[in-house]
Amino acid sequence: MLHRLARGHQRRYAGYQVAVSSPQGRFTAGAAAVDGRVLVRAEALGKHLLHVYGPDLVVGVHLGLYGTVTAHPLPVEPPRGQVRMRMVGPTQCDDLRGPASCELLTDAEVAALRARLGPDPLRRDADPDRAWSRLSRSRAPLATLLTDQTVLAGVGNVYRAEVLFRHGLDPMRPGRELRREQWEALWADLVGLMRHGARRGRIDTVLPEHDPVRTGRAPRRDRHGGEVYVYRRAGQPCLVCGTEVATAGLGGRNLYWCPRCQPPAAR
């Protein structure tokens, strides 16, 4: 989703002067620093959105759980609700609400961010081997590793539940018990699913054209509009085998899986 956002900003703002403000008042100084400048580039790095205005002049946004960006046509209307940052370009206006962070970054801080994050399946410069070297040495559960942004950047709670389901992998299986070919299939699937998601603007994990699981049943639509197998379907029948989808808290997030389709590996 963030990549889709970044592409939109790149298309609609890059190369143009942008009026930046903070109607809510919590990003006033940062907004003033870039207000009226030409946006050089917008890009996504994992779940981070970067607006590059110049050397040491980068606005870094992390939406967190609740953050949203909404686009509006011109002319500009008075902001509604808590608008942390408003950008006005030649053709439209974007309002940012509720981000976990929105701050001015130096180039060194951006470099540190790049160094900290694992490969992002949506970036062409991603090196999946970096993730494999972490994963294949870790005793942590796959479910933990997939959403660890220092292992893989950009994968969230929906993709982790869904990709593990699609590959019949037990979420609690230690990373180091994953075989190399299983990892390669997992990575390739993430790239495909996330590209599809970035194009469509929603998370679909039941894809007719590329689907390791043939359910023969109508997929289920989740509240975000995407089509999923197990995410937020606790207690409902698995779309493949009919077993109740299980749920458990893991690291403060809800995990969902099918105990029958994703059994613990035999030892």
Added chain:
DNA sequence: GATCTATGTAGAT
């Protein structure tokens, strides 16, 4: 109208 929940992360304990 109150309460709950959420595609997340950092920092304290």
Added chain:
DNA sequence: TCTACCTAGATCG
């Protein structure tokens, strides 16, 4: 492992 934090829509009464 926990708690805080940012906001809005869904759900409950």
